[in-house]
Amino acid sequence: MTVHPDYAYWAAALEGTFGPVHDGDAQCGFYRRRLYKDGPFVPVAIWRGEDGKLVALVDQRAADAADIWTWVCDKPITEAQYRAVVAGERWHDEPPAPALSNMPTDPFEALKIELAAEHEIAAEYLKAPVTTQDQANQIAVLTKRLSGLKSRATDLHKVEKQPFLDGGRKVDDKWRDLKEEPDTLSKKLKRHLDAYLQEQQRLENERRRKAQEEADRVRRKAEEAARQAAAANDDAARAEAERLEHEAAAKTKEAEARNASAGRTGARVALRTFVSANITDFDALLLALKDRPEIRECVESLANRAAKSGVELPGMTIASEQRAA
Structure with a gap:
């Protein structure tokens, strides 16, 4: 179909070929534009009037073709689409508008x-x-x-x-210092107690060691006395053996651990054992932990990060799929 020279730019643009664009140098054809950011498209028509001058309509309102040209030059539409929209139909590439009326003010x-x-x-x-x-x-x-x-x-x-x-x-902000500073000061005081309590614990361990040795000595003596009393069938010896057994039990009780502490019931500070790992062989530990879900999740996250950067690490390949986005 032969295209009038005035409409050559528009016809080529409909096919995806855009010619040179110069500000103010409008070209005849049918286009569309938005009147404000994210607003709906409105139809635009540009043609030459009987006097040879360009005439433009934007949403059925007269406009200066030169002023609007750069807003519409990259949005050509067919004449049929233009006339359909002017007649009240929706744009062919837009979904129906939501039916909204009497909307609440909230x-x-x-x-x-x-x-x-x-x-x-x-x-x-x-x-x-x-x-x-x-x-x-x-x-x-x-x-x-x-x-x-x-x-x-x-x-x-x-x-x-x-x-x-x-x-x-x-x-x-108002309560932060009152919430955090007591805890900070408390921890500082506890660290100040560490050396004293550790020394008290050392002394306690030494006391326990000696008490246990004494309890063991008395128990052995009680056992020997019980054997002799049984062999001699001597009531006095049996009574002595029983006394020694009670003494051994008391000394065993005395040898029980007493954790070094300070303060009183309800306000006591004592040594506690805090356990943490000291990694000596990272590779061996990683191998032992490899099947844990959190390790797999971490590795997958790092692998995805590498894949997005185009880096293919040993043990992985880069996979891609196309999805609408």
Whole structure:
């Protein structure tokens, strides 16, 4: 089909070939543009009037073709699409607009209604596979619209929550020192006690050792006395053996551990044993822990990070798949 020279740029642009663009040098054709950020597209027509001068309509309103040119030059549409939209139809690559009327003034409630309407539109698309480019375009636009809804919800959530966050920070700041400094000072005092309690524990261990030795000595003596009493059938000897057994039991009780401590019941500080690992062979330990879920999760995270950087490490390959995003 022969194209009038005035429409050559537009015809080529419809095929994906964009010619040189110069500010103010508008070209005849049919286009679309947004009147504000993230606003809906409106139809644009540019043609030459009977006097040879360029005429432009933006959303059926007269406009200066030179002024709008750079806003529309990369958004050509067919004449059929232009006339359909002017007649009240929706853009072929956009999903139906959500049916919204008599919306509440509360932005939270309004967004809930808008999301419910978008759910209904999405449900229609999800009923059947995508088979045309127009359907694909409409779904893509719908996902963009949902992202915009999420952004608005996020912004409104932040605004509503911010006073509580600010108030919480003020409360935290007010009480922070009174909450943290006692603990810090308490730990400092406990560390100051360490040397004393460790020495007391050393003395206690020495006392226990000697007490246990004495208990063992008395027990051996009691056992020997019991054997002699049994052999001699002597009541006095048996009584002495029993006395020695009681003495051995008492000394064994005396040899029981007493942890070094300071303070009183309810306010006692004592030595406690804190256990931690001292890694002597990292590779061997890693091999022993390799089947633990948290280790696998950590390794997978590091491997994914390497894969995204294009680094293929021993023991892994880089896999890729294409998904709509």
